[in-house]
Amino acid sequence: MWQAEAVVDLAAIRANVELLKAKTSAEVMAVVKADGYGHGAVHSARAALAGGATWLGVRSLPEALELRAAGLTAPILAWLLPPGTPLREGVLADVDLSVSSVGQLAELADEVRRIDRVARVHLKIDTGLHRNGAPPDVWPKLVEAAAQAQADGVLEIVGVWSHLACADELGDPSIDRQLQVFHDALATAELAGVAPRLRHIANSAATLTRPDTHFDLVRPGVAVYGLSPIAGETFGLRPAMTVRAPIALVKRVPAGEGVSYGHTYVTARETTLCLIPIGYADGVPRHASSSGPVWVNGRRFEIAGRVCMDQFVLDCDDALVTAGDEAILFGPGDDGEPTADDWAATVGTINYEIVTRFGRSGVPRRYRG
Numbered sequence: 001m002w003q004a005e006a007v008v009d010l011a012a013i014r015a016n017v018e019l020l021k022a023k024t025s026a027e028v029m030a031v032v033k034a035d036g037y038g039h040g041a042v043h044s045a046r047a048a049l050a051g052g053a054t055w056l057g058v059r060s061l062p063e064a065l066e067l068r069a070a071g072l073t074a075p076i077l078a079w080l081l082p083p084g085t086p087l088r089e090g091v092l093a094d095v096d097l098s099v100s101s102v103g104q105l106a107e108l109a110d111e112v113r114r115i116d117r118v119a120r121v122h123l124k125i126d127t128g129l130h131r132n133g134a135p136p137d138v139w140p141k142l143v144e145a146a147a148q149a150q151a152d153g154v155l156e157i158v159g160v161w162s163h164l165a166c167a168d169e170l171g172d173p174s175i176d177r178q179l180q181v182f183h184d185a186l187a188t189a190e191l192a193g194v195a196p197r198l199r200h201i202a203n204s205a206a207t208l209t210r211p212d213t214h215f216d217l218v219r220p221g222v223a224v225y226g227l228s229p230i231a232g233e234t235f236g237l238r239p240a241m242t243v244r245a246p247i248a249l250v251k252r253v254p255a256g257e258g259v260s261y262g263h264t265y266v267t268a269r270e271t272t273l274c275l276i277p278i279g280y281a282d283g284v285p286r287h288a289s290s291s292g293p294v295w296v297n298g299r300r301f302e303i304a305g306r307v308c309m310d311q312f313v314l315d316c317d318d319a320l321v322t323a324g325d326e327a328i329l330f331g332p333g334d335d336g337e338p339t340a341d342d343w344a345a346t347v348g349t350i351n352y353e354i355v356t357r358f359g360r361s362g363v364p365r366r367y368r369g
């Protein structure tokens with residue numbers, strides 16, 4: 001290894017999906033938005049399908065089209081489609097589209113009439129997250145308009161769905177409240193003659209802890225990549241991403257020397273400094289300055305001083321290290337190396353953000369398994 005890399009263990013992704021699938025009788029939609037949470041959307045999608053997922057979920061139309069262009073034929077749902085999105089391309093590529101408003105439905109119907117195809121639609125109800133989805137007072141109108149469009153042969157209502165706000169907080173009362181709104185919305189749809197094949201609301205946390213949220217389909221994301229949505233519980237998931245870098249240079253410096261920009265770190269004694277060629281442009285949070293954990297030759301060290309754009313320095317004390325040795329920022333934790341959870345705790349964020357940062361930067365990705 002002569003440059004930093006993110007190694008993605010596809011066998012782990014496969015095994016994680018198998019584990020999730022074993023927890024439910026519902027179908028599994030693997031969420032591969034944000035380039036598969038930084039793991040690579042296409043590779044992750046293939047691994048997830050091999051593990052038993054039957055659906056793929058993404059935010060945007062371009063993400064869905066990327067999967068289609070790679071030859072993936074599994075059903076795909078795209079859920080964040082601002083006005084002006086070329087929905088027609090989505091319909092032509094057999095992408096299921098989420099609809100949250102009557103205006104959006106009209107826009108879609110307009111596009112579809114021009115190409116003489118039937119759009120596959122999932123109607124979204126806002127049960128309380130207050131992000132996307134039709135609010136309950138508008139829901140009957142949306143259902144009615146969609147039922148009419150379905151009768152006109154413009155679209156097929158494949159799903160009714162929603163998203164939970166606090167599924168990662170066990171026992172949070174909002175979960176039951178959202179479920180109640182969801183049940184009401186389904187009843188309203190049924191009264192309007194809408195019988196969707198797929199009702200879905202569960203993310204990773206709900207898939208792992210709330211069987212009563214599974215309905216016909218679950219939509220795990222972070223758990224697919226082996227990260228737990230709930231701190232302190234692993235559920236047997238296996239983290240798929242390892243980020244590692246070669247040590248570029250090793251040097252001894254005396255006590256009392258400032259290290260990196262601003263000299264915010266000063267050596268307490270004569271020590272060995274290692275230069276690691278990866279920085280905040282590559283995903284290392286600048287907030288990890290003087291705190292980010294890094295594993296070298298079986299020991300954990302901390303970043304010394306500020307993380308720079310393209311490199312940082314590690315204080316390796318009197319450890320025996322040589323230029324070219326491997327520095328692991330995080331991995332599955334098998335040998336005691338830090339994990340994405342450790343990094344998240346260190347910089348005050350969530351594991352989701354850690355892997356997404358590294359995976360979406362210029363760090364080359366390598367696949368195994």
Ligand SMILES: *Cc1c(COP(=O)(O)O)cnc(C)c1O
Nearest residue numbers: 031163203204205219220221222
């Ligand atoms: C991201 C996302 C998911 C997956 O969430 P996780 O917490 O990663 O399991 C599911 N559904 C929607 C709508 C999402 O945006």
